[in-house]
Amino acid sequence: MGANEGLKAQQNHIxxxxxxxxxxxxxxxxxxxELAVVLASDGALYMSVPTICIALGINIRAQLRRIQRxxxxxxxxxxxxxxxxxxxxxxxxxxxxxxxxxxxxxxxDLTLKQVRQKPVYSLSYExx
Numbered sequence: 246m247g248a249n250e251g252l253k254a255q256q257n258h259i260x261x262x263x264x265x266x267x268x269x270x271x272x273x274x275x276x277x278x279e280l281a282v283v284l285a286s287d288g289a290l291y292m293s294v295p296t297i298c299i300a301l302g303i304n305i306r307a308q309l310r311r312i313q314r315x316x317x318x319x320x321x322x323x324x325x326x327x328x329x330x331x332x333x334x335x336x337x338x339x340x341x342x343x344x345x346x347x348x349x350x351x352x353x354d355l356t357l358k359q360v361r362q363k364p365v366y367s368l369s370y371e372x373x
Contacts, residue, residue: 290341
């Protein structure tokens with residue numbers, strides 16, 4: 246099954262999160278982790294929610310559920326196929342512009358101590 250057929254099959258499956266294509270992917274180093282920033286076929290930039298959750302040490306499923314039930318965030322969720330060390334992997338991603346809104350709602354009581362000790366890098370929308 247080709248990439249287009251797989252994407253069509255995913256879209257025909259009852260899934261509230263739309264699937265789109267990744268056109269370009271670039272990794273950035275944040276908190277000693279490599280996070281992918283993806284330019285998608287809709288022209289928006291996305292980041293993988295599970296990858297960010299792993300970097301922050303927070304529960305992936307709980308965060309995905311929270312994003313899906315948040316009116317402001319849910320429309321920004323998409324499934325994208327990202328290139329990983331293990332090959333192409335489907336990932337749930339959130340638009341670049343919604344990432345700060347999502348992160349602002351996370352309680353990082355324990356994780357925050359670790360985050361403060363690591364350098365934080367910024368990548369503006371225009372730099373990509």
